[in-house]
Amino acid sequence: MRVEGCYGCGGCVAVCPTGAVEMQDGADIDLEKCSGCMLCVRVCPTALPSPIVGGRRG
Amino acid sequence: MADYDVVVVGAGPAGSMAARYAAEAGLSVLLLDKSLEIGTPKRCGEGLGIRAFRELSIPADPRFINREIYGFAVYAPDGTPVKARFSEVMGYIIERKMFDKHLAAEAARAGAHVEAGAYARLKLESGRPAGVKVRRHDGREAEVRCKVVVAADGVESQIARQAGLDTRLKPSDLDSCFEYEMAGISIEDPDLIHMYMGNKIAPRGYIWVFPKDEDRANVGIGIGGHLEEQAKLLLDKFIQSRPELRRGSILEVNVGCVPVGGFLKQLVKDNLLVVGDAARQVNPLHGGGVYEAMTAGKLAGQAIAKALHEGDLRLLREYESMWWSTHGKRLERILKVRRFAEKLSDDEMNYLARVWRGDDLVELSRGNYRVAAGKIVAHPKLLALVRKLL
Numbered sequence: 403m404r405v406e407g408c409y410g411c412g413g414c415v416a417v418c419p420t421g422a423v424e425m426q427d428g429a430d431i432d433l434e435k436c437s438g439c440m441l442c443v444r445v446c447p448t449a450l451p452s453p454i455v456g457g458r459r460g
Numbered sequence: 461m462a463d464y465d466v467v468v469v470g471a472g473p474a475g476s477m478a479a480r481y482a483a484e485a486g487l488s489v490l491l492l493d494k495s496l497e498i499g500t501p502k503r504c505g506e507g508l509g510i511r512a513f514r515e516l517s518i519p520a521d522p523r524f525i526n527r528e529i530y531g532f533a534v535y536a537p538d539g540t541p542v543k544a545r546f547s548e549v550m551g552y553i554i555e556r557k558m559f560d561k562h563l564a565a566e567a568a569r570a571g572a573h574v575e576a577g578a579y580a581r582l583k584l585e586s587g588r589p590a591g592v593k594v595r596r597h598d599g600r601e602a603e604v605r606c607k608v609v610v611a612a613d614g615v616e617s618q619i620a621r622q623a624g625l626d627t628r629l630k631p632s633d634l635d636s637c638f639e640y641e642m643a644g645i646s647i648e649d650p651d652l653i654h655m656y657m658g659n660k661i662a663p664r665g666y667i668w669v670f671p672k673d674e675d676r677a678n679v680g681i682g683i684g685g686h687l688e689e690q691a692k693l694l695l696d697k698f699i700q701s702r703p704e705l706r707r708g709s710i711l712e713v714n715v716g717c718v719p720v721g722g723f724l725k726q727l728v729k730d731n732l733l734v735v736g737d738a739a740r741q742v743n744p745l746h747g748g749g750v751y752e753a754m755t756a757g758k759l760a761g762q763a764i765a766k767a768l769h770e771g772d773l774r775l776l777r778e779y780e781s782m783w784w785s786t787h788g789k790r791l792e793r794i795l796k797v798r799r800f801a802e803k804l805s806d807d808e809m810n811y812l813a814r815v816w817r818g819d820d821l822v823e824l825s826r827g828n829y830r831v832a833a834g835k836i837v838a839h840p841k842l843l844a845l846v847r848k849l850l
Contacts, residue, residue: 409713412503413717415617418628419628447692448638448690448715
């Protein structure tokens, strides 16, 4: 799932424990691999993945 | 048959230097970057100390230098400044998109083949890097075989991970950063870089104003990546609180996550070398990593040249041992200083700003903390912290 408005900084990729995020020209989260741990949201300078992984966890 | 001796993934300062030194030694080198324009989007405040230019023979070319910097001002939460101003140039605010392009062009001049808009994944054969799979900007895909791979793919560090190295970081090992290039602002002393400290304005980090001109600067923030606060919101709040910034225009928006710890110990695996942000080779006190990246790239390029010329890939490890016996060791020392600094309350920072001078901060940023620590042992509240540091 593409992260809307992503600036492409790559922090989420570095912290993702399951390797669910790929970054080519913006973050792309593989929801099959995502564990919903929210680390990507925590590290994101603008908390962008929040609706995606948050929705998954909730 | 290998298509190239070396494939370098990522044309930032680390990758371009590695490519250049390998190519200068006569190796065939392919340097790939996923971005359509090398040097963009930048994840950087663009301050670079004079050391990088002197040690690595980089000309102070006006095409990528915005402004000369003569020192710094660090502000405690109550506004007390610690300033250092020198008579000589201490560094520059560079233009990364021009600087990175210059380094990539130097690699090309040395004989490397450079390709922007080429996204690479590692290709393994029997568990060992054999080359890369490349997807180009026009949709073409190709496999490129090589003898050595350099992972210079930035903070994401996916190439090393694909080779089996665990490059994952704890959020606290990152600084979450947001930055505007602002014009039409007023800067009290545009010959200095300005850094604002405080647990409220920038927890486990700082806000920077790095002048690119007398009325134009990179205004950015870095905060601990594990914290709930959001870098962008805190920066916007700071700008709104400062009359000299609040009416400024925005020329650029930059976002980044900077590794400030979590150094990758193993820098060589089989025929793969990891350099730059991908190896977390960043000064963990201020988050600057261009000098470290360039140095690591040079060391890696030289080790590759030696290993391939002598036909012994075990010699690649010389890069790792060279790094850890020099800059790696220095960064470990600096990390200790940061671990001390991040425990300080706003009151303690206010106190330190009255006790420490500019020179003390210079030494601290180099990982030398004895003199600075000696000045604060009299303070009962800080004594316990100092003991920890020493």
